Amino acid sequence: MARRFQPQMATGNDLLEGDVVYFTSRGEWSREIGDAALALNPEAADDLLARASAFPNQVVGVYLVEAAIDDEGRAAPAHFREVFRTRGPSNYPQHGRQAERSDV
Amino acid sequence: MYDYSDFDSAFVRERVAEFRDQVERRISGALTEAEFLPLRLRNGLYLQLHAYMLRVAIPYGTLTARKLRQLAYIAERWDKGYGHFTTRQNIQFNWPKLRDVPDILEALADVQMHSIQTSGNCVRNVTADHFAGAAADEIEDPRTTAELIRQWSTDHPEFSWLGRKFKIGISGAAHDRAVIRSHDIGLRIYRNEAGEVGYEVMVGGGLGRTPMIAKTVREFLPKADLLPYLEAILRTYNLLGRRDNKWKARLKILVHEAGIDTVRALVDEAFAERRAKMGPVNPALLAEIDAAFAAPVFEPEVPVPPLVGAGLRSWVDTNVSPHRVPHYAIVTVSLKPIGGTPGDVTAEQMRLLADIAEEYAHDELRISHEQNVVLPHVPRRNLVAIYDRLKQAGLATANFGLISDIISCPGMDYCSLATARSIPIAQGIAQAFADLDQQRDIGPLKIKISGCINACGHHHVGHIGILGLDKAGVENYQITLGGDGTETTAIGEKAGPGFAYDEVVPAVERLVGAYLDLRREPGETFIEAYRRLGAAPFRAALYPDEARSDAA
Ligand code: SF4
Numbered sequence: 001m002a003r004r005f006q007p008q009m010a011t012g013n014d015l016l017e018g019d020v021v022y023f024t025s026r027g028e029w030s031r032e033i034g035d036a037a038l039a040l041n042p043e044a045a046d047d048l049l050a051r052a053s054a055f056p057n058q059v060v061g062v063y064l065v066e067a068a069i070d071d072e073g074r075a076a077p078a079h080f081r082e083v084f085r086t087r088g089p090s091n092y093p094q095h096g097r098q099a100e101r102s103d104v
Numbered sequence: 105m106y107d108y109s110d111f112d113s114a115f116v117r118e119r120v121a122e123f124r125d126q127v128e129r130r131i132s133g134a135l136t137e138a139e140f141l142p143l144r145l146r147n148g149l150y151l152q153l154h155a156y157m158l159r160v161a162i163p164y165g166t167l168t169a170r171k172l173r174q175l176a177y178i179a180e181r182w183d184k185g186y187g188h189f190t191t192r193q194n195i196q197f198n199w200p201k202l203r204d205v206p207d208i209l210e211a212l213a214d215v216q217m218h219s220i221q222t223s224g225n226c227v228r229n230v231t232a233d234h235f236a237g238a239a240a241d242e243i244e245d246p247r248t249t250a251e252l253i254r255q256w257s258t259d260h261p262e263f264s265w266l267g268r269k270f271k272i273g274i275s276g277a278a279h280d281r282a283v284i285r286s287h288d289i290g291l292r293i294y295r296n297e298a299g300e301v302g303y304e305v306m307v308g309g310g311l312g313r314t315p316m317i318a319k320t321v322r323e324f325l326p327k328a329d330l331l332p333y334l335e336a337i338l339r340t341y342n343l344l345g346r347r348d349n350k351w352k353a354r355l356k357i358l359v360h361e362a363g364i365d366t367v368r369a370l371v372d373e374a375f376a377e378r379r380a381k382m383g384p385v386n387p388a389l390l391a392e393i394d395a396a397f398a399a400p401v402f403e404p405e406v407p408v409p410p411l412v413g414a415g416l417r418s419w420v421d422t423n424v425s426p427h428r429v430p431h432y433a434i435v436t437v438s439l440k441p442i443g444g445t446p447g448d449v450t451a452e453q454m455r456l457l458a459d460i461a462e463e464y465a466h467d468e469l470r471i472s473h474e475q476n477v478v479l480p481h482v483p484r485r486n487l488v489a490i491y492d493r494l495k496q497a498g499l500a501t502a503n504f505g506l507i508s509d510i511i512s513c514p515g516m517d518y519c520s521l522a523t524a525r526s527i528p529i530a531q532g533i534a535q536a537f538a539d540l541d542q543q544r545d546i547g548p549l550k551i552k553i554s555g556c557i558n559a560c561g562h563h564h565v566g567h568i569g570i571l572g573l574d575k576a577g578v579e580n581y582q583i584t585l586g587g588d589g590t591e592t593t594a595i596g597e598k599a600g601p602g603f604a605y606d607e608v609v610p611a612v613e614r615l616v617g618a619y620l621d622l623r624r625e626p627g628e629t630f631i632e633a634y635r636r637l638g639a640a641p642f643r644a645a646l647y648p649d650e651a652r653s654d655a656a
Contacts, residue, residue, distance in 0.1 A: 016131065016202050018155035057133040061151060079577055081153075081516060084525075088154050089517035091445045091527045095184055095199070096154045 006078060007069065008045040009036040010052035011085070012062040020085045020097065021059055023052040029059050031097065033086045038067055038075055116213045119220060123147050124206035131203070148219030149205055152518050158197045158205060160212060160219045164247050165193040165234050165471040165478075169458035172469060174215040176454035182208050187454070189439065189447040191473045191511060191560055193231065198518055230254055230272045233282045234472035237399055238434050238480035240426035244293045244301055246276035248393045249330065252385065255393075256331050270338070270355070271310075278591070283473070283565060285309045285318040285593035288355045289337060291330075292591075302326045307337060307367065308359025311559040315595045316356040319364040321371060328384035329375075335382070336374035340367065400466035400481055405431040408485045416491050418544065419502040424487065427480075433487060435465070435479040436472070437494060438501040438509060442538045445527050446512040447475030456497045464490050473562075474511055476504065506543040507551060507616065508534035511562055515555025515572060516579075522555035524572025524579040525605075529553055532609040537616070546616060549630045550589070565589035567631045568615060569596040570608065579605045585615075585642055586634045597639055599646050611646055618645035 010023035021029040022036035030036070039045040045064055052062050066078040077083050088096015123143070130140040144150075148159040160175070167175075175195060179187050182204045183197045190196055200208060212218055230250040237245045253272060273287035284290030290306035303325045309318030325333055341355050344362065359367055408431070411417050425434040437457065440446050449457075457477055461469045464486040470478040482490065494500040503509045510533060513519065515526030530553055537543055552566030556573075563569030569584035580602040587596030603611050616630075622641055623633045634642060644650075 013151055013155075015137075018151060018199075018201065020154060056137060057131075060137045080579060081522075081574075084516055085153050089198075089527075090525060091448075091517055091531065092184075 005041060006066040007075065008039045008048065008064040009033075009067050009075065009077070010048050010062060011036075011065055011082070012052070012059040015058055015060050023048065023062075027051060029055065033076065034074065036067070036075060039064075113213070113216070116218050116220070119147070119218070120206060120209045120213055123209060127202060127206055146221055147205075147209065148221045149200075149202075150520075152198070152520050153516070153522075154518070155199045156202060156205070157518065158200045158208060158219055159190075159221065160195050160197070160217060161221075161229070162193050162195060162217075162471050163229065164232055164236070164250065165473075167469045167471065169462040169467050169469075171215045171217060172454050172458040172461070174211060174217070176451035176458070178208055178211055179451040179454070181211075185452075186448055186450045188445070188514065189449065189471050189475050189477075191475060191513065191562060192229075193234075193471050193473060195471070196514075230274065231282055231287070231473070232274045233277055233280075234470045234478050235281055235425065235434055235480060236276065236470075237397060238427050238432075239277045239279075239281075240428045241278040242276050242428060243278075243295055244276045245394070245397050246274040246282070246291075246293060247397050248390065249276075249291060249293065249303075250274050251393045251397070252330070252390065253334065255389075256334075280589075280591040280593075281472075283562065283589040283593070286311050286315075286562070286565060286589065287318065289334065290318045296324050300326065303330060305333065305337075308356040308364070309593075310354055310356040311562060311564050313557050313559075314354075314356065315559070315564040316360060317593050317595060318356075319359060321364060321368050327390075328387075329379060331385055332378035332382045333371070333375050335378045336371045339374045339378070340370045344370070400468070402429050402432060402481070403483055406483075406485055409488060411488065415495070415500070415502070416488065418540065419491055419500055420487060422502040422506065422544070423504040427482070431484050433482045433484050435482050435487070435490060436504040437477040437479065437499050438503050439476050439499075440503055440509050440534065441498055441501045442503075442508055442534045443531050444534075446510055446530050449477070453497050453499060456493065456499070460490055460493055474509065476509070502540055503543060505548045505550070506540075507537050507546050507549045508543060509550075510534060511550075511552040511566070513554050513561035515553070515561075519555060521558060522572070523557070523574040524555055524581065526553040526555040526561060526570070526572055529570060529572070529581065529605075529608050533612050536609050536613055545626065546620065547626070547629050549616075551612070552587075562589060563587070564595045565593065566596060567634070568612060573602065575602060581605070581608045583608075583611060583615075583646065585639055586631065588631060599639065599643055600650075601647075614645045614648070615642055618642055 014021050024030045024035040025037035039048040049064055065082045067075040068078040087098040126143050129135040150157045179185055184199045188196045230253050232246040232250045236247050271287045272289045273282045273284040274291045275282045275284050276293040286309045292304040295301050305322040305325050306318035307321045310316055344358055423436045427433050461467050465479040466481045470480055472478055510530040512526045512530035516522035517525055517527050550567045552562045553570040554561035554563040563571045565587040569587050571582045573580050582602045583599045584596030585599050588594040619630050619633055
């Protein structure tokens with residue numbers, strides 16, 4: 001049986017800073033995972049990737065990641081690699097996104 | 105002190121200017137990412153999980169105070185105040201911004217350093233023992249041979265297109281500190297029964313996906329024949345190596361499939377022809393390189409004050425190794441503080457190490473593949489002062505070669521190729537065995553951790569090897585036992601099913617507990633006990649439930 005479709009988000013790294021960024025429903029890039037647009041079916045995912053790929057001089061290495069929706073309806077990456085990307089290195093809590101975020 | 109001749113200042117400056125222009129064109133959009141990617145990789149700039157990473161070469165792991173201070177300056181000015189020493193004798197900066205990289209490269213060039221990567225299918229940088237030129241058990245400084253090979257292989261027309269990358273490791277001492285049997289070609293310098301110095305030549309080693317131990321292809325090769333013989337090996341490989349499959353085209357696969365006797369016969373044939381054409385290695389060139397690596401002028405022996413204080417004494421016992429000059433010593437500065445990140449060093453610590461090297465140790469430092477800093481030439485009278493200074497900076501951890509002296513690659517805390525984290529596993533193990541007296545009781549024990557199959561953490565040759573994998577979306581760790589990276593090289597055997605992230609530290613604790621119960625006497629090390637008893641009792645400790653159900 002085919003696996004059920006998982007919601008997807010588009011992510012990449014900022015060309016200048018290298019920071020992890022997410023593509024928003026407003027059609028911009030954001031450092032906030034909470035801003036990430038969700039694609040809920042395969043066609044929407046293709047479309048999301050195409051729209052996110054239209055900023056080749058701002059964001060590099062664009063790809064889709066699976067999202068999991070928590071009880072409060074917030075989206076977070078499903079895979080641990082992507083969860084780490086929302087935070088930063090676990091050996092230095094003062095570095096990376098986790099240093100600025102209060103919710104991790 | 106070797107002023108390495110490969111540092112062609114004009115060439116490096118030109119490359120920096122070129123890269124500055126490329127970065128500008130990338131930012132303006134004149135270059136696409138696809139065009140820019142190979143250019144930045146050639147300059148050691150990678151995009152990791154959270155940021156860019158700049159990898160800087162440290163040839164033969166050798167640094168001076170001036171260079172180390174410049175690395176400290178770069179860490180503070182353009183990064184987050186620290187650097188990471190890798191298992192390939194590089195330093196990595198984890199947070200550079202794209203716009204700043206040309207300035208960083210400029211700052212490196214100011215002290216004759218660069219981040220230019222020898223990438224692609226060529227002869228990669230030749231690695232040598234980090235105690236080179238200092239070790240008491242050394243026959244000859246291996247860096248002379250390493251440099252000879254580097255000069256010969258650079259831009260060699262025949263070898264600019266090899267099937268795969270090619271690594272050479274050299275040891276000039278009785279004890280192998282350079283893991284030479286894990287290289288495509290390993291060279292061991294030794295003196296034969298007739299008193300001549302030459303090489304034992306080994307081929308076909310490698311870690312990574314298909315780990316293999318190099319086999320001896322030539323028992324004794326006279327020094328003068330080195331280059332023709334190496335050419336013969338490369339030529340044989342070029343003719344026979346399988347190029348149809350990226351994973352298979354390594355020399356190790358060729359040796360494995362054709363057999364060492366076949367390879368030897370082919371190499372000998374090619375060698376006869378090469379030797380006739382090339383003639384022996386030019387002794388004048390060798391002498392010139394030798395002189396470039398000459399040891400400092402050693403100071404005369406003076407009375408050494410007694411070592412008082414338990415902390416100092418155990419540090420000297422653990423972290424100080426014999427030097428070929430009896431009133432000198434080799435100091436290993438551990439970059440493995442309990443709970444710290446293996447191989448990480450702050451800018452402040454770099455400056456302190458630079459000061460120490462300058463004041464007390466003939467201005468020379470080395471970076472070991474085990475991610476520690478080595479002061480190769482220390483007059484014994486300076487040990488007390490060095491210890492005191494290190495201690496103030498949190499750099500006097502007396503754990504060299506012990507269970508908390510763990511090799512760990514960056515893993516999924518930084519590396520975009522990683523399948524799991526490695527640093528927190530290393531931290532957890534070190535914390536579980538934080539008591540240094542207990543560590544000394546456990547004795548020499550090498551734990552090596554990689555965050556993916558690429559094996560940068562050399563897990564295959566750890567007495568206990570740990571490999572982080574992604575098992576159906578969850579971190580999972582495979583433990584291997586009995587690996588060894590010294591002259592008695594062995595690839596560790598997979599112990600059994602993998603462990604979840606939280607289970608790894610308890611599993612290691614059970615292994616060590618079993619060893620302490622099983623050892624014949626305190627002097628029998630973990631690896632000796634493992635060799636005597638085999639894997640079974642250690643497996644039983646790792647998988648107690650299985651052992652119980654077997655017994656039932
Ligand atoms: S072993 Fe894998 S995870 Fe670790 S540094 Fe190498 S490529 Fe990255």
